[in-house]
Amino acid sequence: MIPELGxxxxxIALQLALLQGILGLVGAACDKTAWMAMARGAAGGQLLFVAIGFLVLVWSFMANDFSVMNVAEHSSRRLPLEYRIxxxxxxxxxxxxxxxxxxSGWTVAVAIIGRKLPADLHARVIGIMGLLSFFFLAYLLFTSNPFMRLHPPPADGSDLNPLLQDPGMIIHPPLLYMGYVGFSVAFAFAVAALISGRLDAAWARWVRPWTLMAWVFLTLGIMVGSWWAYYELGWGGxxxxxxxxxxxxxPWLAGTAxxxxxxxxxxxxxxxxxTVFLALAAFALSLLGTFLVRSGVLSSVHAFALDPLRxxxxxxFLCILIGASLILFAKRAGAVKVAGNFGMVSRETALLTGNVLLLAALATVLLGTLYPLILDAFGLGKISVGPPYFNAVFVPMMAPVLLLLGIAPWMRWGSESLPELLPRVRWQAVGAVLAGLALPFAFAEWKWQAALGLTLAAWIIFATVSGLVARRRSAGxxxxxxxGMGCAHVGLAVGIIGMGLVSGYESEKTVAMQPGDSAGLGRYEFIFRGAEEVPGPNFSAMRGTVELMKEGRAVATLLPEKRIYAKSKMTMTEAAIRYGFAGDVYVAMGEPLPGGTWSMQLYLKPFVGWLWGGALLMALGGLLAAAGVRNKGARE
Amino acid sequence: MSLWFGVGAFVVVALVFLLVPLFRQKSALAGRQGDVRWPAVGVLGVLPALTVGLYIYLGAPAILKEQALTQAQSNYDVDGMVKALEDKLKATPNDPEGWYALGRAYIAFTRYADAEQALSKATTQAPQDARIIAQYAEAMALKQGSLDGRPLELVQQALEISYEETKALELAGLSAFQKENWAEALHYWRRLLKLLPKETEHHEAIAQAVQMAERKLDLRLGGTGMPMPAVPAEPRKAPH
Structure with missing residues (x-):
């Protein structure tokens, strides 16, 4: 009964979304206030009914209702409650x-917070978001229905993929999706602007907080995803x-631009x-990403053929969306008044150059991601494009972005003269180079990658902080x-420090250890105390005990696990990590060897936590910037 | 039928979301009745029909009838059986097998206090039946949440009568395991394992328990001499 109501x-939500789309767009075009009001009502109703559907699905999982096929395929009686949810x-x-x-949550937020927008723009934005929702609901109901039923129900389900049974996965997808979906607001605003021809500074002020919020969520989502991969996949990448x-x-690169x-x-x-082009691109890339991840194309292009309808x-939809928005863009972009002249050397130029570089980097990622898929799809052979390509192409493209990032906030709008600008940042540049060259000596070996990363990071930090200090002194x-800008830029620098140091100085060792054996790595000594079986709710685990000693003192007991999940028979490695400010100690169990011996993988990951700390700072920066724009908007 | 009430309620709520903002605009738009009338009429006509139509096409309304049927049957069976047994025992209370069956049914419904009472009657009527005594011990242990005290005495009593009583062996082993007497637990459980039919869930569960106890015993006898991390002996739920 309850799943049927879901x-x-x-x-009902599907119909409300369509009404919201039609009434919003037609109402705005024909200036019918009543229709536009109805579109807002439809948006509220749509949120209510989608929320009911979602809660019903969650309830079905909590209640172990295996007559719902989705529950039977992705849960089991012994799955702990939090993972059932x-x-x-x-x-x-x-x-x-x-x-x-x-x-629909974002739509209602726009409907409520955007009340003060011009009525036609507001209605168009809501209408476009309604059409997007309509597509997703239609997709859901006609090809990927979560409420398919089984009768008679199986006695037990086939359990959730063990990879997903992890706290990181509780928050990673919602954060990431908040980001992806958040870009739909920018997309809707861009399309509305193209339709109405109104595209000015005020328009940008309305879109900016929404885009910043979406960017914040996407940043956090990527951060949590990366952290999850780090501790769950068992080798510390x-x-x-x-x-x-x-x-x-x-989409993150496009969103950043x-x-x-x-x-x-x-x-x-x-x-x-x-700007309009980027707003269209960011959401189109979000959709493309979802399509890639969720259609099964990635695991194999042939998975696509298993369920061709999906x-x-x-x-x-992607073709319609991208095609229609590009046609609209091509037809209407010419009508947008070109305004705001700026000189060759100016903050505008610096930002635009950074933008172009970001998009170029994006293009290399797009190429590296799609090219193997396209080759495979046309039967032209299988190639794999991995880290060597991306490190060789993406990283050099980003280095000039980082250089610009330090100096752009120092530049004046309109025009700037280099002879005046350069002396103002010369000490920061000299300091950064010195710091970058000197700091790697503190580690085992001087490495140029670390030196480059540290130089760029130091440059960003010095230039950003001194820039803010100077600005505060002059403006009070x-x-x-x-x-927000300072926080985000320094956050990026902190992240780069983490990346540079961990890729330059991480060390690892794989050793076969018997109970009582010890192995040394860096300044640490690992003593293996044996492994014992520990039962879990839906798995059984061998849990190793490793005592961690630093310079003769015991500092921690690490308990890595090797789990076998009962239903799927999948083996999972649960690494044990001692987190630290200056780096993590990471222990994972490899394979059992005869006689109580285990192959153990030991890693030292210097400054790896700075990566995620940096991402957090960036997200905080985005939040502050969004609040700043809103405050300013409210004052005006 | 109640599903269709739910559908109706949902449709009404959806219409409220659409029509309330529409009619709130009406007062402001005295001259433009058409703007309000046509969408209202359209929505009132189309939304309910399309909802029902799409649901019949996509949904599984038939499942409710089937579920109701199977559920009524199974409910009827179990509840009816317990009720019938209770009535029968009221009429002829001198029936240890009957009280035993009722006690087990109560345990299945987690009505432990009732189970204890029923099994207490069964034991008084058949004081030499090891199977009944062991079951009584389990009901009592489930009620008080521990095997210590009277339940353990009953288990020993059952084992004195018959050393092949599976429930008593299982409980005795469990009690020893909880007290970290691994060897003693192994003694009972290994014996139990021989008595249980192979390739059943019960056999598999006990075999796992034996393995766990063996490992603990190995660690203790192996004399590695290091402190083990304290793993609380998990009181396994007695498998039914």
């Missing part, structure tokens, strides 16, 4: 339902250039067409958005 709720979005169907829920990671990196070009449009009225549906106080 199904009905989604069917998160299993609701662990499946393809459930994750799209979550996507739709977040989408934090970024793999895996297509599913690239899928989230691409967008928040910066929005700033130019807001402050100077310039780069309008470019993949085809998204592909057709700093607006929130400046704090």
């Amino acid at each position: 199904h009905v709720a989604l069917i 998160t299993a609701a979005w662990g499946s393809h169907e459930g994750s799209f339902l979550l996507w739709t829920l977040l989408m 934090w970024w793999f250039w895996d297509p599913s990671e690239n899928a989230s990196l691409m 967008l928040v910066h070009s929005l700033m130019v449009t807001e402050q100077r009225g310039a780069l309008r067409v470019w 993949g085809l549906f998204i592909l057709v 106080s700093l607006p929130l958005s400046a704090w």
Whole structure:
């Protein structure tokens, strides 16, 4: 009974989404106030009914209702409650339902917070978001229905993929989706601007907080995903250039470019067409990413053929969405008034150059991700594009972005003269080079990668902080958005320090250890105390005990596990990590060898935590900037 | 039927979301009745029909009838059986097998106090039946949450009568395991393992328990001489 009501709720939400789309767009075009009001009502109703559908699915998982096929396939009686709840979005169907829920949540937020916008723009934005929701609900109901039933129900389900039975996966998908879906707001604003022809500084001011919020969520989502990969996959890597990671990196790069070009449009009225293009691109790339990850194309292009309807549906939608928005863009972009002249050397130029470089980097990721898929799809052979390609192409592309990032906030809008600018930042540059060259000596070996990373990071930190200090001295106080910029840029630098040091100086060792054996790595000594069986709710684990000694003193007891999950017979490695400010100690159990011996993998990961700390700072920066823009908007 | 009430309620709520904002605009738009009338009529006509139509096409309304049927049957069976047994025992209370069956049914429904009472009657009526005594011990242990005290005495009593009583062996082993007497636990459980039919869930569970106890014993006898991390002996739920 209850799952059926969830199904009905989604069917009603589908119709409300379509009404919201049609009434919003037609109402705005024909200036019918009543219709526009109805579209807002439909948005509220849509959120209510999608939420009912989502809660019903969660309830079905909590109540072990295996007559719901989705529950039977992704849960089991022995799955702990918290994972039964998160299993609701662990499946393809459930994750799209979550996507739709977040989408209607963003829509209602726009409907409420955006009340003061011009009525036609507001209605168009809501209408476009309604059409997007309509697509997702139709996709859900007709190809990926979470409420398919089984009768008679099986006695038990086939359990959740053990990889997903982890706290990181509880928050990673919702955060990531909040980011992806959040870009739909920028997309809707861009399309609305193209339709109405109104595209000016005020428009940019309305879009910016929304885009910043989406960017904050996406940053956090990627951060949690990377952290999860680090501790759950059992070998301590934090970024793999895996297509599913690239899928989230691409919208992030486009979103990063967008928040910066929005700033130019807001402050100077310039780069309008470019900004609109980026807003379209960021959401299109979010969709592309979801399509790649969720259609099964990634694991194999042939998985696509297993359920052609699903993949085809998204592909057709992507084509319509990208095609229609590009046609609209091509037809209407010419009508957008070009305004805001700026000189060759100016903050605008610096931001635009950074933008172009970001997009070029994005293009290399896109190429590296799609090219193998396309080759495979046409039967031209299998190639794999891995870290060597991305490190060789992506990293050099980002280095000039980082150089610009330090200096751009120092530059004046409109025009700047280099002879005046350069002396102002010369000490920061000299300091950065010195710090970058000197600091690697503190480690075992001087490495140029570390030196480069540290130099760039030091440059960003010195230039950003001194820039803010100078600005505060001249203006008396700093607006929130400046704090946000500082926080985000310093966060990026902190992240780069983490990346540079961990890739330059991580050390690892694989040893066969008997109980009582010890192995040394760096300044640490690892003493293996044996492994014992520990029962879990739906798995059984061999838990090793490793005592960690540093310079003769015991500092921690690490308990890595090797788990075998009962239903799927999958083996999982649960690494034991001692987190630290200056680096992590990471122990994972390898394979059991005869006679109580285990192969153990020991890693030292210097400064790896700075990666995620940096990402957190960046997200905080985005939040401050969003608050700053909103405050400013409220004052005006 | 109640499903369709739910569908109706949902449709009404959806209409409220659509029509309330529409009619709130109406007062402001005295001259433009058409703007309000047509969408209202359209929505009132289309939304309910389309909801029902799509649901019949996509949903599984038939499952409710089937579920109701199977559920009524199974409910009827179990509840009816217990009820019938209670009535029968009221009429002829001198029936140890009957009280035993009722006690087990109560345990299945986690009505431990009732189970204890029923099994207490069964033991008084058949004081030499090891199977009944062991079951009584389990009911008592489930009620008080521990095997210590009277339940353990009953287990020993059952084992004195028959050393082949499976429930008593299982409980005796469990009690020893909880007290970390691994060897003693192994003694009971290994014996139990021989008595249980192979390739059943019960056999597998006991075999796992034996392995766990063996490992603990190995560690203790192996004399590695190092402190083990304290792993609380998990009181395994007695498998039914």
